[in-house]
Amino acid sequence: MNRKQKVGHVIVVAIIILLGVLFFIQRYSASSSKQFSIQSNVDFYLLGYHSVEGYNFKDNSFEKVSDEKIEIVKGQINQVVKRAEISNRYLLFSEEGPPLGVVGRIISVDFETGKIHYNKTTDYAFSTAGVNPDYYFTSEANTYDSFIAVFDTNLKEVDKYIFKNSVFATDFSNDGDNIYFLGVDVNSNDNYPTYLHHFSLKNKKLQFENKEILYDDPNLTYFFDDSIVKGKQLYSVSGGYRINSTKEKVLWGKVFHYDMESGLKEFFDLDEIGPVNIIELGENLLAIEHESNDSGKIAFSLFDVTSHKSSFVNLSRFGFSAETDYIKDIKLLDDNILLVLAGNKLIAYDINENTIILEKIVDEDMFHIWLK
16 A cells, blocks of 8 residues: 555545544434523523523512523524423423434423433424323424324333324324324315314323314314313314305404313404414413414413403513514413513513513523423
């Protein structure tokens, strides 16, 4: 072997070693765990892409107790895809995008130990996520195929079901091992009605049970978004319907209720069009975000599943812009105070007085409120 061949051989070996090291670093960083400090004396945490902040709400003021810099999210979060809170301990969600490439990650934040775990997987929640008391569900749909996968709080993939025909599902929440969610067949030859899909989850096995048209009308096709099931009572939001004969689209704002025991199906009016995302605030209270492109507002409704009464909260009248701001999270701090993370502000909203009593500028990348 001459000198040039030896040099070339060394360069090739060095490149192989370098690529191996880079692959190991990428693989390790995508799945390794991190740690943040747990604070015993906080009312809530704010999570950002690069920090965890602890706060107390005291004397109508936000008192910052801790501020720890730690990279939680490397890529980006799709804010319209549900984040799952499990056992009052774990927050699970998906991230995507550069520098992760086409493979995303599922992230678990443990608010008891401060551990942050990662699982780099193609089965992250690209378009849809769901939750029940024990598991986090992910889904992706395209023209050719779709799936629903199940992950535990340790980010182990428990099971995965691949649909024979592609289904675009919406975010969902269930209170047991009977899993219900709404979906539209992607390759449909009809008017794309919404189906209620029923799966069972027993012995860590996801089993398809049946599906039915959620609301059947020969003349109209109704649009539905997020859903929640509590004790055989399903609630969803509807942003309108299409007239089948003319294909005309009519916008409205409704909450849909389906009693799966009696078969009763009914709609309840909201004060604004474009309801999309449902956030559970407690046993009987839901916050329903309204699509700003439809309503022209940064706003949400409060809906009581017991009384079926609703109230409308328009944040635009307090200076929030439908063009630049959006709602990231809402939490019920006590019976009367809501914490709302919108745009680059954290606000305390008094439900009884219908007004903001406190606001604070926060980092733009803050994305979640965790109540202690």
